[in-house]
Amino acid sequence: MASRLSFSRIPEIPVESFRKHPRQAPLFAVPPLNLRSKCAHSRTISSSRGDFVQAIRAVREEVVQSPISESARDSETVPSSSSKLVLVVGGTGGVGQLVVASLLNRNIKSRLLLRDPQKAATFFGEQDEETLQVVTGDTRNPGDLDPSFFEGVTHVICCTGTTAFPSKRWDGDNTPERVDWEGVRNLISALPSSVKRVVLVSSIGVTKFNELPWSIMNLFGVLKYKKMGEDFLQNSGLPFTIIRAGRLTDGPYTSYDLNTLIKATAGQRRAVLVSQGDKLVGEVSRLVVAEACIQALDIEFTQGKIYEINSVDGEGPGSDQQKWRELFQSAQTK
Numbered sequence: 110m111a112s113r114l115s116f117s118r119i120p121e122i123p124v125e126s127f128r129k130h131p132r133q134a135p136l137f138a139v140p141p142l143n144l145r146s147k148c149a150h151s152r153t154i155s156s157s158r159g160d161f162v163q164a165i166r167a168v169r170e171e172v173v174q175s176p177i178s179e180s181a182r183d184s185e186t187v188p189s190s191s192s193k194l195v196l197v198v199g200g201t202g203g204v205g206q207l208v209v210a211s212l213l214n215r216n217i218k219s220r221l222l223l224r225d226p227q228k229a230a231t232f233f234g235e236q237d238e239e240t241l242q243v244v245t246g247d248t249r250n251p252g253d254l255d256p257s258f259f260e261g262v263t264h265v266i267c268c269t270g271t272t273a274f275p276s277k278r279w280d281g282d283n284t285p286e287r288v289d290w291e292g293v294r295n296l297i298s299a300l301p302s303s304v305k306r307v308v309l310v311s312s313i314g315v316t317k318f319n320e321l322p323w324s325i326m327n328l329f330g331v332l333k334y335k336k337m338g339e340d341f342l343q344n345s346g347l348p349f350t351i352i353r354a355g356r357l358t359d360g361p362y363t364s365y366d367l368n369t370l371i372k373a374t375a376g377q378r379r380a381v382l383v384s385q386g387d388k389l390v391g392e393v394s395r396l397v398v399a400e401a402c403i404q405a406l407d408i409e410f411t412q413g414k415i416y417e418i419n420s421v422d423g424e425g426p427g428s429d430q431q432k433w434r435e436l437f438q439s440a441q442t443k
């Protein structure tokens with residue numbers, strides 16, 4: 110059910126308290142599931158990185174400064190934190206970190222599926238186990254995706270990816286074929302039919318990977334494999350929304366490491382363009398992509414739809430659901 114935000118009631122992300130408070134509880138306590146050895150029982154939070162703390166703060170500022178529609182103000186409703194459990198896959202990536210930070214900001218429960226659970230501790234600090242859980246797995250390995258990981262999950266946001274061209278991030282065969290195709294296929298295959306929505310971050314140009322200039326980006330198959338992942342999701346029978354991002358800004362265009370988020374501020378690029386039919390060409394702020402993913406979870410008519418998204422200078426929708434509704438709707442009527 111759609112819900113609107115009331116920023117006055119958004120709880121503080123306890124970023125300041127991450128290192129000040131004594132460590133009391135498991136930081137990323139495993140839910141009461143039989144997660145066995147695949148689960149992360151990360152108990153340490155000691156982070157030498159102030160970077161993400163800053164980034165979370167930046168996200169928060171962004172949200173707080175976002176314009177709120179009259180209707181949203183009037184409704185004074187907050188998202189029900191108890192009704193959703195969002196599985197975020199790729200939550201340590203550029204877009205994924207922003208998704209997680211934004212879910213935290215909204216008091217929406219999330220479960221992160223990560224290759225390295227320590228990264229969650231480093232990035233997200235001390236969080237209540239009810240709010241943030243971590244399970245460990247590599248999407249390339251179907252055997253890693255234990256069914257217990259998906260128990261209770263109501264929604265999924267997948268923002269996994271790797272570099273389009275060979276880089277250190279391909280180490281261990283973490284190539285577009287393995288991540289964007291096989292990993293997405295494995296994940297989709299492992300999800301229970303009860304999930305209410307699967308949002309997959311893909312890329313503009315996937316339908317034109319043989320055409321210039323897309324064929325250059327596709328030299329190592331990234332667009333082709335992303336399209337294969339999209340198709341698999343589309344044919345899975347699961348309720349889905351695909352968000353095809355333009356070239357990502359507010360972070361490195363091509364992410365090589367976890368510094369992605371450090372520069373993640375939306376800048377002036379807040380006005381959002383949404384389209385359909387893979388006709389859009391341009392760039393988009395990672396913050397905008399993260400927000401689009403979260404909005405799509407609640408906007409019923411985005412189910413079964415594919416959207417391209419860019420952002421340009423100007424005032425944006427922020428987290429106003431009514432404005433996002435209008436953006437998605439207008440894309441469909443063009």
Ligand SMILES: NC(=O)c1ccc[n+]([C@@H]2O[C@H](COP(=O)([O-])OP(=O)(O)OC[C@H]3O[C@@H](n4cnc5c(N)ncnc54)[C@H](OP(=O)(O)O)[C@@H]3O)[C@@H](O)[C@H]2O)c1
Nearest residue numbers: 199201202203204224247248269270312354356357362364
């Ligand atoms: N860069 C662009 O201009 C551009 C344009 C259009 C679309 N996109 C797409 O937008 C999405 C977000 O991009 P981004 O640059 O923000 O992301 P990113 O920083 O590249 O992050 C990728 C995420 O995927 C995870 N991941 C990679 N391989 C994995 C595996 N085998 N199993 C589990 N998780 C794995 C990474 O986890 P680790 O921390 O373990 O590495 C990381 O959390 C991606 O799908 C990307 O392809 C990017």
